[in-house]
Amino acid sequence: MNFDPSRRVILAGLLSATSVLAAPGAFALSESEARKLIDTAVAEINKIINSGKSESQMYGDFERIFRKYADVPTIARSALGPPAREASSSQMNAFTDAFAGYLSRKYGKRFREFIGGQIEVKSARAVKTFQEVQAVALLKGQPPFEIxxxxxxxxxxxxxxxxxxxxxxxxxxxxxxxxxxxxKRRGDIDGLVSDLKKAG
Structure with a gap:
C-alpha cells in the first residue's frame, strides 16, 4: 500500500513518542525492575562488544538483544509514523523485521566504537508513565558520555x-x-522495506 507523502507531512505533527507510548494511569513497573532489565541487557552488550567476533556476527547478536529487550513493534510503528495506520498487517510485519535488522546494523556500528570499554548502569528514575535508566559509556582515550x-x-x-x-x-x-x-519512495512502504534491508 502506498502513502501519499503530502499526507504524511500533514499528519506528522499528530504523532509523537509520548502519544504513542504513554499509557493511562499509574505504571506498575518499578525502578528496580527497570534497572534489572537494563543491567542484564547492558551485560550482554558489553560481552558482545569485547567478544572478538566479526562485524557480521556482532550485528546478528545485537539484533537478538534488540528483539529480546526492546519493544520492537512499538518502536517500529512509532518510527514509521502515520503511514503505519494505512499499512496492512503483512506490510507492518515486513517493515518491523526489516527495521530491526536496520537498527541492529546501524547502532551495532556505533557500539563497535566501545571495544575495549564498557557501559555502566548508574541509576533509574520514574518519568511520567515509564522509567528512565541512566548509564554511562566508558571508552578508552575518550571522555565518557551518557546513554x-x-x-x-x-x-x-x-x-x-x-x-x-x-x-x-x-x-x-x-x-x-x-x-x-x-x-523518496513516494510513500511506497514495500519499497521502503526493500531499502531498509540494505541500509544501516
Missing amino acids: SFMVSDRSGSDKFFDLLIEGISLLKSERAEIGAMLD
Whole structure:
C-alpha cells in the first residue's frame, strides 16, 4: 500500500513518542525492575562488544538483544509514523523485521566504537508513565558520555521503547530518517522495506 507523502507531512505533527507510548494511569513497573532489565541487557552488550567476533556476527547478536529487550513493534510503528495506520498487517510485519535488522546494523556500528570499554548502569528514575535508566559509556582515550534507556511494561513485559545516546532520541531521529526514506519512495512502504534491508 502506498502513502501519499503530502499526507504524511500533514499528519506528522499528530504523532509523537509520548502519544504513542504513554499509557493511562499509574505504571506498575518499578525502578528496580527497570534497572534489572537494563543491567542484564547492558551485560550482554558489553560481552558482545569485547567478544572478538566479526562485524557480521556482532550485528546478528545485537539484533537478538534488540528483539529480546526492546519493544520492537512499538518502536517500529512509532518510527514509521502515520503511514503505519494505512499499512496492512503483512506490510507492518515486513517493515518491523526489516527495521530491526536496520537498527541492529546501524547502532551495532556505533557500539563497535566501545571495544575495549564498557557501559555502566548508574541509576533509574520514574518519568511520567515509564522509567528512565541512566548509564554511562566508558571508552578508552575518550571522555565518557551518557546513554539512557526508556523502559515500560505497556507491551505486557518489561521492555525499553527508546534509547538516548548523548541526549539524541532513537525514536525521534529514526522517525525523521524513515520519513525521508519513505518520501523518496513516494510513500511506497514495500519499497521502503526493500531499502531498509540494505541500509544501516
